[in-house]
Amino acid sequence: MIPFSPPYISQDAIDAVTKVLQSGWITTGPVTKAFEQQLTDYCGNRKTLCLNSATAGLELVLRWFGVKEGDEVIIPAYTYCATANVVMHCGATPVMVDSCPDDFNISVEHIRKAITPKTKVIVPVDLFGIPCDYKEINALVNEEAIQKLFKPENEIQQKLGRILVMSDAAHSLGATYFGKKTGSLTDITVFSFHAVKNLTTSEGGAIALNLPLPFDCDAIYAQLNISSLHGQSKDALAKSVKKGWRYDVLEAGYKMNMTDILAAIGVSQLKEYHDIMLKRKHIFSLYSDAFKAMDWAVLPQHEPADKCSSFHVYNVKIKDADESLRDAIIDTIFEKEVAVNVHFQPLPLLKFYKDNGYNIQDVPNAFSHYAKEISLPVFFTMTDQQVQEVIDTVIFAVNKNRN
Numbered sequence: 001m002i003p004f005s006p007p008y009i010s011q012d013a014i015d016a017v018t019k020v021l022q023s024g025w026i027t028t029g030p031v032t033k034a035f036e037q038q039l040t041d042y043c044g045n046r047k048t049l050c051l052n053s054a055t056a057g058l059e060l061v062l063r064w065f066g067v068k069e070g071d072e073v074i075i076p077a078y079t080y081c082a083t084a085n086v087v088m089h090c091g092a093t094p095v096m097v098d099s100c101p102d103d104f105n106i107s108v109e110h111i112r113k114a115i116t117p118k119t120k121v122i123v124p125v126d127l128f129g130i131p132c133d134y135k136e137i138n139a140l141v142n143e144e145a146i147q148k149l150f151k152p153e154n155e156i157q158q159k160l161g162r163i164l165v166m167s168d169a170a171h172s173l174g175a176t177y178f179g180k181k182t183g184s185l186t187d188i189t190v191f192s193f194h195a196v197k198n199l200t201t202s203e204g205g206a207i208a209l210n211l212p213l214p215f216d217c218d219a220i221y222a223q224l225n226i227s228s229l230h231g232q233s234k235d236a237l238a239k240s241v242k243k244g245w246r247y248d249v250l251e252a253g254y255k256m257n258m259t260d261i262l263a264a265i266g267v268s269q270l271k272e273y274h275d276i277m278l279k280r281k282h283i284f285s286l287y288s289d290a291f292k293a294m295d296w297a298v299l300p301q302h303e304p305a306d307k308c309s310s311f312h313v314y315n316v317k318i319k320d321a322d323e324s325l326r327d328a329i330i331d332t333i334f335e336k337e338v339a340v341n342v343h344f345q346p347l348p349l350l351k352f353y354k355d356n357g358y359n360i361q362d363v364p365n366a367f368s369h370y371a372k373e374i375s376l377p378v379f380f381t382m383t384d385q386q387v388q389e390v391i392d393t394v395i396f397a398v399n400k401n402r403n
């Protein structure tokens with residue numbers, strides 16, 4: 001079986017983890033702090049906080065911004081459930097908007113229509129590693145009429161004076177937009193290091209702070225760091241030193257910290273990340289070179305003008321396919337021992353969101369993308385021969401089921 005996305009763990013990562021395991025300090029400590037600094041240097045943002053998941057990061061930022069019952073947060077309907085669930089955890093309403101007609105990412109035109117006086121945050125999602133249209137989104141929240149609609153309800157919201165843009169960049173570490181990396185493109189960006197991501201720590205995530213002045217990102221980092229560890233005024237490392245045992249609790253915080261064991265994997269992967277992305281790009285181009293000759297294939301645009309993907313998910317759309325044809329093609333592919341996937345089922349198709357009043361008919365572009373979509377295997381140790389096997393299998397499966 002050709003797997004879909006097994007993790008790549010090099011000997012260097014294993015050695016780095018072993019070193020931490022033998023060091024006498026395995027929870028949050030110096031390695032996590034080093035990983036945070038390296039991510040900041042890599043992305044070009046102001047300050048980065050590592051956590052145990054992207055989900056934790058998204059929720060922590062919403063809580064910090066004071067998102068609560070009665071507020072609205074604009075998200076794409078085409079995303080993973082984490083993007084919506086964190087909004088609901090805060091008691092606020094996710095407002096799900098449609099994708100662009102020719103692009104899975106959130107449509108700026110639809111964002112504009114969805115903004116109301118209740119809108120506090122927009123969460124664009126860089127699907128498959130392709131950055132959203134951030135020039136347009138950042139310009140939109142700064143438009144005078146849109147700023148006037150914004151109703152600040154606490155000091156932080158007052159200071160920003162507009163809707164917050166928090167990118168869900170779970171897929172897009174290393175992607176660029178007008179030459180700048182994700183992390184430095186919006187107010188706040190959240191990355192995921194989950195097991196299937198390009199850069200993994202098995203589970204993990206990070207908040208990249210890049211808020212404009214007069215925000216002090218160092219101070220916000222310190223505050224979020226406290227919130228991520230039970231509201232304690234000191235972390236375990238600071239408490240472990242001489243005269244350091246006494247601490248205070250400043251708020252009912254969360255338990256979201258990243259451990260040094262996981263950060264060690266991250267530090268190692270970041271060193272190799274350039275090569276990891278190059279390998280993924282190579283696989284993407286083999287797929288595209290093969291499928292561009294097929295009249296049934298709609299190929300992903302991973303390097304459209306002024307953008308470059310992180311090459312996270314390669315997905316091909318089967319032109320004119322409906323859901324049942326796409327599903328039959330997937331079944332045939334699996335019968336031939338190749339693991340494929342669908343990214344994603346738009347949220348209004350799923351029970352919980354349907355029960356909460358979301359309707360797939362409100363997001364026709366998202367449904368149309370989904371019904372035709374198949375995601376193909378991409379992983380660091382994948383050989384060109386395996387890529388060719390996937391290509392042959394997909395072509396066979398499409399021909400078998402379309403005729």
Ligand SMILES: Cc1ncc(COP(=O)(O)O)c(C=O)c1O
Pocket residue numbers: 052053054055056079080082083125168170171191192193194204205
């Ligand atoms: C778009 C998107 N957002 C958020 C997440 C959540 O990431 P994590 O598992 O690190 O919490 C994922 C995970 O797959 C995702 O795909």
